[in-house]
Amino acid sequence: MATKKSAGKSSKKSAKKTTKKAARTRGSAKIASASGGGRGFDPVAIKALVTRFRKAKLSPDILIDGTPVPDIIRGTFTARSASGMSDGLKALMSIRDAQFRPVRLFPDGVPIPDIFVVQFEARARRR
Numbered sequence: 001m002a003t004k005k006s007a008g009k010s011s012k013k014s015a016k017k018t019t020k021k022a023a024r025t026r027g028s029a030k031i032a033s034a035s036g037g038g039r040g041f042d043p044v045a046i047k048a049l050v051t052r053f054r055k056a057k058l059s060p061d062i063l064i065d066g067t068p069v070p071d072i073i074r075g076t077f078t079a080r081s082a083s084g085m086s087d088g089l090k091a092l093m094s095i096r097d098a099q100f101r102p103v104r105l106f107p108d109g110v111p112i113p114d115i116f117v118v119q120f121e122a123r124a125r126r127r
C-alpha cells in the first residue's frame with residue numbers, strides 16, 4: 001500500500017521524465033536549424049498549394065519528401081479543361097524558391113483534348 005509521501009515522489013519523477021523527453025530534438029532537426037533554416041519549403045505554402053488545387057476543382061496527387069523540412073514536392077494533377085490546367089500551373093509557379101524539373105503535360109481525348117494530366121517535380125533552391 002502506497003503512502004501519500006511516496007505517491008507524491010513518483011508523480012514528480014514521471015513529470016520530470018516527460019519534460020526531458022519533450023525537450024529532446026532530433027538530429028535532422030538540429031542540422032536543418034544549423035544550416036540557417038532557409039532550405040526547404042514552408043509547410044504553409046504547401047497547404048496553400050493543395051487548397052488552390054482543390055478550389056480550382058483539380059484532383060491533386062502530391063508526394064512530399066524531406067525530413068524534417070520538406071524540400072521536394074512531386075506529383076500530378078488532373079484538369080477537366082484548359083483553363084483548369086492553366087490555374088493549376090499558375091498555382092504551381094506561385095511556390096517561392098522552387099526549381100522545377102520538366103513539367104510534363106499529357107492531353108487526353110481524340111480529336112479534342114478534354115482531360116489534361118500534368119506531372120511535376122519541384123526542388124527547393126538552396127539560399
